[in-house]
Amino acid sequence: GAGVSQSPSNKVTEKGKDVELRCDPISGHTALYWYRQRLGQGLEFLIYFQGNSAPDKSGLPSDRFSAERTGESVSTLTIQRTQQEDSAVYLCASSSRLAGGLETQYFGPGTRLLVL
């Protein structure tokens, strides 16, 4: 079946511009996550959506970062007034709750963002 898809695959922008990154989760997955992977670093959690619950935004690094999700489908991550330190790979993952509540997260291919 179809996996998690993300678009665009690559994005080059100028410092100060806004960017929108899109994630299409696996159909039927109720949970959706955004992570950031900077060069040489581990994946950093950004935000978590679970069904109709309020999102967990505890990982967002600044108020320039925001994300939305429409029901249990598409999500967009928006970065306003981009800075060079925002350059990274932005990864989206989705999961469905297994028995006992433990979830396996399946990742998309990522969006490589370069801020000049």
Next chain:
Amino acid sequence: EDQVTQSPEALRLQEGESSSLNCSYTVSGLRGLFWYRQDPGKGPEFLFTLYSAGEEKEKERLKATLTKKESFLHITAPKPEDSATYLCAVQAGGSTLGRLYFGRGTQLTVWP
């Protein structure tokens, strides 16, 4: 603060030379430990989930084990196609259920 540490950072093996990757963790209330494989330019690919100390799982040349403090990913007779970065992640109990804490990964290179 929850932490996941992987070692070594990089590992070069000759084809057929078995070895192990280490993932040590300090989290409150481990709910699960995950191993992923990441190829250059791609997203992480799920390999294993381990839930409790003593558990082992195998897939082809890979075997993952878990203790109360660490996990090992054993690679038996590796082939060049096993070259990738291997990521370890843990899911902990608490208010941020669901999120994963990742290590920085071990970059494995297997040469013929």
